[in-house]
Amino acid sequence: MTQQQWTAVDTYLTELLAPADEVLTAALRDSDAAGLPQISVAPNQGKLLQLLAQVQGAHRILEIGTLGGYSTIWLARALPADGHLVTLEYSPVHADVARGNLARAGLDKLTEVRVGPALDSLAELVDEGAAPFDLVFIDADKANNPHYVEWSIKLTRPGSLIIVDNVVRSGRVADAATTDAAVQGTRAALELIARHPKLAGTALQTVGTKGYDGFALARVLD
Template identity: 55%
Template structure:
């Protein structure tokens, strides 16, 4: 199994920034605790990245958010908090057990009316959303199985609009983007997605490298044009 290897000083800096700037509240701590109690992998975004998602939702003026990959709802809570009172968020989660934990966490955070969690393969859910006329989404966050990253970006184009913000998590993957042999399962999908972001005429994008408790990674930030 591919392992991310954070350095102690990276984690220490992240803890300082979280405590001094981000200030996660009890609802967010609950999401982390319930994920651990349920045996979920600790692959949610770091708190400083979660707060970034909230700020990006607010800066984009988003009213309709799509999340691909719910886990325990940690990033869901951050983004839903960035929505206006009449905003909505749809999150796609493959595993029913994860969706149940996330539902409880979102409700505990007081965000239940804003958030819909759909269970099943995300590609099927995305097709359903299109058929239901739920588009366009103003903000799309992709943090799911890396093999389908390019498919998710394709759906982002279909379900978004000119001006939609798209964030793709795990865009550096411990440097495996320059050596796919480090992780032949996930790296090819990440590389294909980055190539798509850089070459597709409807995307304008960049990638930010990050370090912290999740190791050496990063995220792609794109705008649909």
């Protein structure tokens, strides 16, 4: 298999099962125009996030890493009318783009974009006594992945889902001798999921328009 084949299959699956609409297309367009990196989830991955949130019956969602709000839109569309999504973004520029995209999508009343280092924002949520989140999507700086998982456990409830994106790192995750901080952080997060008594999880490899990668999925236990 080649990248060309992976992309062709993704194109077919996306056009069939996760077709673009003006809101999602505009979100990507505005993100590109603002110079944001082109690292949003693929459309079929966004649809998967939406379906997982719907299957979960999520009323409260936490996203760590907003970028331009593309994945935020997919997740927020799964919420009921009284639902709420909090998304954490380090860059004020990215956050402004995301807010505009969420407002265009009609989701600004359901969503809250918090700006600053995610570890600080997560600590603030705990200090505020934030109600437990039903689903957490982690897609930020990979070196801090184990810390994000730890905070996510504190901010969830038994039965909640924690999803960690980009865990395969083009296969480099299998390299125990790596000096790459992103891979080290990802390995530490996976090892935490494996040993933590409050988590049951797994991870899958994926291929597609974004290349060779994967994600981890963990359920919070009693």
